[in-house]
Amino acid sequence: MGFYIVQFLTGLSDASALFLVACGLSLIFGVTRIVNFAHGSFYMVGAYAAYAIISYLPQSPFLFWVGVLGAALVVGVFGVLVETLLLRRLYHAPELFLLVATFGIVLILQDLTRWLFGAEDLLGHRAPGLAGSVNIMGSLIPQYDLALIIIAPFILGVIWLLLYRTRWGVLVRAATEDREMAGALGVNQATLYSTVFFLGSFLAGLGGAIQLPKGGADLLMDMNIIAAAFVVVVVGGMGSIAGAYLAAVIIGELSSFGILVFPQSTLVMMFLVMAVVLVVRPYGLYGNAEVHEHGFEAVSVSLLQPASKKLRCLGLILLIGVACMPLFAGAFQLVLITEIAIFSLAGMSLYFMMSPGGMLSFGHAAFFGGGAYAAALMVHYLQTPMELAICFAPLLTGLLALIIGWFCVRLSGVYLAMLTLAFAQICWSIVFQWGGFTGGDDGILSIWPSEWASNKVVFYYLTMIICIGGILSLRYLIFTPFGYAMRACRDSALRAESIGINIRNHQWFAFAIAGGFAGLAGGIYVFSKGSVFPDEMAIPRSFDFLLMVLLGGVDTIFGPIVGSAAFIWLHDKISRIDFWQFILGSIFIVLVVAFPQGIVGYFNRRFGRYFVDQT
Amino acid sequence: MTKLLQVNNLSRSFGGITAVDRLSFDVEAGQILAMIGPNGAGKSTCFNLINGQLRPDHGSIKICGQEIVGLAPRHVWKLGVGRTFQVTSTFASMTVLENVQMALMSYHKLARSPFRKVRHLFIDESMDLLKLVGIEDQSHRVCGLLSYGELKRVELGVALTNRPKLLLMDEPTAGMEPSERQRLMNLISQIVRNQKIGALFTEHDMDVVFTHADRIIVLNRGELAAAGTPEEVRENHKVQEIYLGITA
Numbered sequence: 001m002g003f004y005i006v007q008f009l010t011g012l013s014d015a016s017a018l019f020l021v022a023c024g025l026s027l028i029f030g031v032t033r034i035v036n037f038a039h040g041s042f043y044m045v046g047a048y049a050a051y052a053i054i055s056y057l058p059q060s061p062f063l064f065w066v067g068v069l070g071a072a073l074v075v076g077v078f079g080v081l082v083e084t085l086l087l088r089r090l091y092h093a094p095e096l097f098l099l100v101a102t103f104g105i106v107l108i109l110q111d112l113t114r115w116l117f118g119a120e121d122l123l124g125h126r127a128p129g130l131a132g133s134v135n136i137m138g139s140l141i142p143q144y145d146l147a148l149i150i151i152a153p154f155i156l157g158v159i160w161l162l163l164y165r166t167r168w169g170v171l172v173r174a175a176t177e178d179r180e181m182a183g184a185l186g187v188n189q190a191t192l193y194s195t196v197f198f199l200g201s202f203l204a205g206l207g208g209a210i211q212l213p214k215g216g217a218d219l220l221m222d223m224n225i226i227a228a229a230f231v232v233v234v235v236g237g238m239g240s241i242a243g244a245y246l247a248a249v250i251i252g253e254l255s256s257f258g259i260l261v262f263p264q265s266t267l268v269m270m271f272l273v274m275a276v277v278l279v280v281r282p283y284g285l286y287g288n289a290e291v292h293e294h295g296f297e298a299v300s301v302s303l304l305q306p307a308s309k310k311l312r313c314l315g316l317i318l319l320i321g322v323a324c325m326p327l328f329a330g331a332f333q334l335v336l337i338t339e340i341a342i343f344s345l346a347g348m349s350l351y352f353m354m355s356p357g358g359m360l361s362f363g364h365a366a367f368f369g370g371g372a373y374a375a376a377l378m379v380h381y382l383q384t385p386m387e388l389a390i391c392f393a394p395l396l397t398g399l400l401a402l403i404i405g406w407f408c409v410r411l412s413g414v415y416l417a418m419l420t421l422a423f424a425q426i427c428w429s430i431v432f433q434w435g436g437f438t439g440g441d442d443g444i445l446s447i448w449p450s451e452w453a454s455n456k457v458v459f460y461y462l463t464m465i466i467c468i469g470g471i472l473s474l475r476y477l478i479f480t481p482f483g484y485a486m487r488a489c490r491d492s493a494l495r496a497e498s499i500g501i502n503i504r505n506h507q508w509f510a511f512a513i514a515g516g517f518a519g520l521a522g523g524i525y526v527f528s529k530g531s532v533f534p535d536e537m538a539i540p541r542s543f544d545f546l547l548m549v550l551l552g553g554v555d556t557i558f559g560p561i562v563g564s565a566a567f568i569w570l571h572d573k574i575s576r577i578d579f580w581q582f583i584l585g586s587i588f589i590v591l592v593v594a595f596p597q598g599i600v601g602y603f604n605r606r607f608g609r610y611f612v613d614q615t
Numbered sequence: 616m617t618k619l620l621q622v623n624n625l626s627r628s629f630g631g632i633t634a635v636d637r638l639s640f641d642v643e644a645g646q647i648l649a650m651i652g653p654n655g656a657g658k659s660t661c662f663n664l665i666n667g668q669l670r671p672d673h674g675s676i677k678i679c680g681q682e683i684v685g686l687a688p689r690h691v692w693k694l695g696v697g698r699t700f701q702v703t704s705t706f707a708s709m710t711v712l713e714n715v716q717m718a719l720m721s722y723h724k725l726a727r728s729p730f731r732k733v734r735h736l737f738i739d740e741s742m743d744l745l746k747l748v749g750i751e752d753q754s755h756r757v758c759g760l761l762s763y764g765e766l767k768r769v770e771l772g773v774a775l776t777n778r779p780k781l782l783l784m785d786e787p788t789a790g791m792e793p794s795e796r797q798r799l800m801n802l803i804s805q806i807v808r809n810q811k812i813g814a815l816f817t818e819h820d821m822d823v824v825f826t827h828a829d830r831i832i833v834l835n836r837g838e839l840a841a842a843g844t845p846e847e848v849r850e851n852h853k854v855q856e857i858y859l860g861i862t863a
Contacts, residue, residue, distance in 0.1 A: 304708070306734065477729055479732050479733060479734070480728060480729050480730060480731055480732060480733065481720045481725045481726050481727070481728045481729075481731060481733055481736065482726070482727055482728060482729040483733075484709070484713065484716075484717055484720065484726075484733050485717065485720070485721070485726040485727065487706065487708055487709065488706050488709075488717050490708075491705075491706035491707050491708050491709070492704045492705065492706055492707070494668075494700065494704045495700075495704040495705060495706060495773070496706075497687070497688045497689050498666065498688045498689070498692055498698050498704075499689075499692060499717065499718040499721045499722075499773065499776070499777070500689045500692045500693055500721045500722065500726075500777070501689060501721055501726055502689060506726070506727070509727070
């Protein structure tokens with residue numbers, strides 16, 4: 001009995017830090033509509049800052065808590081700086097571009113932390129005065145865990161008072177419901193955004209600081225917590241603080257008890273719970289349907305036109321260039337171009353569902369990696385020839401996308417995006433934890449092309465044909481009735497439904513097609529690399545695809561190609577430098593400030609008139 | 616005359632508020648029925664019930680004798696109901712022409728086709744419809760850039776794509792100048808008379824209502840307060856009471 005009580009209490013104490021992070025994420029999203037991917041990094045910085053401050057201060061129970069609060073304050077102030085110095089410049093840009101900026105911050109903070117504290121995991125200080133354990137019916141539980149159990153409801157109460165009993169809280173709630181109206185009524189948005197960013201970042205920092213004695217500090221904390229925080233926010237219901245607490249407790253208890261039952265699949269279980277909750281209550285336990293006028297606008301409303309003659313000529317020149325490349329490029333350049341083509345196809349498939357489809361995905365790597373693993377597993381276990389494996393990869397991932405999409409298209413906007421992230425994490429954790437079948441962290445090795453295609457140049461042409469064919473097919477699809485109906489569903493669900501379009505089914509198919517083409521890209525990728533690792537399915541990979549599409553520009557078809565070319569090229573140029581993530585993150589931030597419409601969007605605006613046919 | 620739309624004993628409440636309360640009325644072919652009433656009388660709710668956007672708590676709605684309660688809006692559309700919205704709803708990233716083409720593609724069961732280019736589909740048919748509603752000169756403008764009055768015409772064009780038996784129009788002339796209102800309503804009258812379809816519309820402009828409606832029903836707090844020809848309604852004390860607050 002005592003054992004189960006202790007297990008229950010451990011679950012509750014695990015929920016505390018998670019609740020704080022999710023709560024901050026939810027507050028910031030509610031008011032500013034920014035999906036702050038850097039929130040996990042704020043949490044990580046909170047833990048490191050607490051480590052530094054507590055190490056510096058003399059040991060005492062009082063000073064320990066001073067250190068914790070000090071770390072949270074540091075992170076809070078840092079959040080305000082990020083908001084005022086960077087994000088504020090981007091509020092006029094499409095909402096999605098803020099994501100690129102927050103990715104940039106993730107990369108910068110990752111390297112900055114590594115530079116300041118080193119790559120090794122830090123062991124947390126024990127909390128003075130709470131270092132002992134309490135005996136509950138024969139089982140021991142650390143005193144500090146009990147303190148954590150008390151902290152979360154306490155913070156919940158304080159935030160509730162702030163939101164419902166202060167003038168500031170009224171403004172926050174008003175802005176969460178209707179930003180424009182709040183602005184029209186004279187609410188100073190700049191101050192409100194900064195204060196919300198302060199509170200949100202403070203909570204993330206506090207979360208990192210209070211869990212330091214339990215879990216220490218390491219450089220993987222940011223990605224680990226951000227996925228879990230998304231789950232909590234989505235399960236609890238966007239904008240609901242109480243919902244976030246309940247969801248955090250559910251997740252905490254689940255992992256605490258789940259580890260007893262299925263020690264191998266704790267990660268999967270968390271995301272399965274999320275999927276189940278969202279099917280029963282699409283907007284979370286305490287959430288309401290997204291307000292559509294102010295919902296997450298995935299794209300701008302620019303008109304898609306067939307390419308002009310001049311643009312077609314440019315495309316043709318590019319094709320000829322690609323075809324002639326093996327004549328004068330070295331093996332290394334060919335490999336680079338192959339990679340650009342593969343990622344362009346994957347980026348294009350994401351663009352396809354994001355821009356005309358209006359469905360944002362934070363988990364596209366599930367399909368890319370899914371295709372790679374499907375091909376690799378077939379070769380590894382069934383000795384499937386390359387040709388067949390490349391054919392089956394998109395079919396299998398298309399099937400996977402049908403399953404995942406069935407859940408996802410029930411939602412819209414950022415809920416849909418977070419659900420894709422959750423499913424991608426399920427796929428990743430299956431691959432990662434089921435080592436016996438998938439090789440786990442060691443991946444699957446020596447997956448090489450068939451004999452006839454093993455020559456570098458032949459494989460180059462093969463890849464080009466498949467990738468360019470895939471890109472052109474997706475492009476063609478956008479101009480068919482199917483593509484128009486996708487845009488119809490995105491532009492106005494109300495109108496689309498009332499002219500007889502089955503929106504859910506249509507989006508479902510579009511989702512599956514996007515997944516299938518991403519799987520095709522993954523299928524070739526595995527043969528070009530010769531191996532596959534779980535990283536290809538992980539969150540950072542999904543972010544890469546998003547970055548490619550956003551860097552290129554979401555309202556043009558060339559966007560994903562230019563974006564992935566720029567991304568791969570940049571990556572290749574700087575990835576050998578020490579602290580390259582810092583540089584890459586800074587470049588993203590500079591790019592997004594300089595070209596808030598994306599690279600191609602910028603050139604369209606600047607030089608687009610030269611490519612229009614005279615009429 | 617055949618009854619196109621039969622609404623019988625229709626009710627719908629939201630929480631404690633009964634938005635539509637035991638409402639019954641009919642629309643016949645070639646007839647224009649106006650639904651009027653003060654704000655909050657339940658007009659839009661009634662439209663959303665007929666359209667399938669909302670489900671009634673009680674009652675029945677029949678289109679040409681077929682029960683449609685429980686059908687999704689897209690199925691109601693397939694039975695021949697065209698609708699325009701109070702707040703216009705068009706595909707903002709498409710041109711006027713493409714909006715009508717999209718509706719026609721759906722009508723001709725091509726909306727899922729991945730093999731043809733939209734550029735060549737139903738151009739003539741779409742242009743005819745745009746001419747009918749008087750907006751053919753704007754056909755290549757993007758809907759996101761049109762004025763409200765123009766969007767109302769686009770919506771009407773889209774609503775006519777499925778050769779509807781019944782047109783539902785929620786404030787078709789809101790946001791237009793008076794002369795344009797009369798012109799648009801004349802157009803609607805013509806379409807209704809020529810094609811022998813039925814039309815149900817709401818409107819706050821009494822000039823429009825009394826000039827163009829064949830029959831008028833008056834809603835007050837979800838209940839049917841009065842019904843009849845424009846003359847009968849004009850003389851009805853209950854209606855005067857609702858609108859002017861005069862107790863007879």
